[in-house]
Amino acid sequence: MADGRRRTDPAIAGARCWQGAERCSGELFALTYGALVRQILRDREDDVDATNAALERVGRSMGTRIVEEYLSRTGAGARACRSFEDACEAVAKTALKMFLGVDARTRDWSEDVDECVIEMDTNPLAEFVELPKRYEGLCYCNALCGAIRGALEAVRVRTTCAFESDPLAGNGDKFAIRIKLVEIVPEEYPFDD
Amino acid sequence: MADGRRRTDPAIAGARCWQGAERCSGELFALTYGALVRQILRDREDDVDATNAALERVGRSMGTRIVEEYLSRTGAGARACRSFEDACEAVAKTALKMFLGVDARTRDWSEDVDECVIEMDTNPLAEFVELPKRYEGLCYCNALCGAIRGALEAVRVRTTCAFESDPLAGNGDKFAIRIKLVEIVPEEYPFDD
Numbered sequence: 001m002a003d004g005r006r007r008t009d010p011a012i013a014g015a016r017c018w019q020g021a022e023r024c025s026g027e028l029f030a031l032t033y034g035a036l037v038r039q040i041l042r043d044r045e046d047d048v049d050a051t052n053a054a055l056e057r058v059g060r061s062m063g064t065r066i067v068e069e070y071l072s073r074t075g076a077g078a079r080a081c082r083s084f085e086d087a088c089e090a091v092a093k094t095a096l097k098m099f100l101g102v103d104a105r106t107r108d109w110s111e112d113v114d115e116c117v118i119e120m121d122t123n124p125l126a127e128f129v130e131l132p133k134r135y136e137g138l139c140y141c142n143a144l145c146g147a148i149r150g151a152l153e154a155v156r157v158r159t160t161c162a163f164e165s166d167p168l169a170g171n172g173d174k175f176a177i178r179i180k181l182v183e184i185v186p187e188e189y190p191f192d193d
Numbered sequence: 194m195a196d197g198r199r200r201t202d203p204a205i206a207g208a209r210c211w212q213g214a215e216r217c218s219g220e221l222f223a224l225t226y227g228a229l230v231r232q233i234l235r236d237r238e239d240d241v242d243a244t245n246a247a248l249e250r251v252g253r254s255m256g257t258r259i260v261e262e263y264l265s266r267t268g269a270g271a272r273a274c275r276s277f278e279d280a281c282e283a284v285a286k287t288a289l290k291m292f293l294g295v296d297a298r299t300r301d302w303s304e305d306v307d308e309c310v311i312e313m314d315t316n317p318l319a320e321f322v323e324l325p326k327r328y329e330g331l332c333y334c335n336a337l338c339g340a341i342r343g344a345l346e347a348v349r350v351r352t353t354c355a356f357e358s359d360p361l362a363g364n365g366d367k368f369a370i371r372i373k374l375v376e377i378v379p380e381e382y383p384f385d386d
């Protein structure tokens with residue numbers, strides 16, 4: 001942590017990037033995401049588990065692409081993700097602010113610092129959404145978990161990521177994501193022999 | 194037009210609403226819209242015409258919902274859409290700015306003032322997009338036409354709406370939408386007898 005203080009505060013970096021970014025209306029975004037979820041449900045014939053998995057994949061591919069924007073705009077480079085802790089702080093304080101305008105924080109760190117919960121104050125994906133009974137078990141915002149996983153994987157931090165509390169599913173009153181470290185993939189230098 | 198000047202300038206209204214709105218990153222929006230298009234293509238087994246139609250429908254349902262936000266935030270009420278001309282100016286100068294951050298204008302008005310072209314300076318839906326050859330004929334941004342139609346229909350202005358030039362399809366260097374008046378549906382007072 002002491003080391004972390006030498007760098008720009010992640011919350012300040014997030015707010016700064018949020019200020020300068022190209023943006024679109026939150027409502028339009030929410031409606032577009034909703035249309036995507038409906039389309040995937042339809043394509044999967046209302047199979048909720050298959051839809052959850054598809055949303056995760058869609059999110060991962062977004063995360064893989066969006067991380068480049070993140071790295072170039074924050075000027076963070078690989079440094080920001082040296083440790084799992086740094087990576088989680090970057091997601092919570094910088095990335096969620098930068099891309100969704102969400103204020104978030106990490107909590108409930110495990111003793112080994114390999115697991116925590118990212119708690120969000122708001123969730124623009126879920127605005128105006130109410131899930132019909134027949135979609136019980138749908139993890140409507142699963143693309144967000146996918147996007148976090150995809151973005152972190154792109155900087156060699158392999159994780160698992162799932163909602164720990166999800167008000168849309170009637171579970172808790174804040175959106176919170178549990179994120180666990182699987183491994184930090186060592187950098188490979190294929191041409192160093 | 195003289196009459197129009199008594200009201201707030203639509204461009205100023207658009208910029209003001211754009212300033213105050215909840216927003217998300219333009220890149221994330223573009224990626225989400227792209228995922229929606231891919232999903233619809235998949236669901237329609239790459240049938241481009243069926244996909245164009247589905248995108249239009251998705252857009253219409255968005256437009257129908259988003260017009261409420263538009264009316265409440267601009268304070269325009271029904272007044273703003275008294276005439277087809279007013280409605281087109283509201284779309285070009287206020288709504289496109291407010292929801293997509295796009296600067297746009299109307300041009301090429303027909304003599305009867307029942308048809309014009311809305312030309313956009315940018316198109317956040319189309320950023321980072323290149324269409325593979327096999328999707329020739331795909332109107333990638335057709336949800337936008339649908340949204341305009343849906344929103345105007347909700348205020349009783351029935352139109353047709355289609356891209357006149359679409360750089361993604363290799364047709365022109367600006368996105369421009371031709372919009373034609375079908376009818377202004379008279380207000381009905383079902384309980385006035």
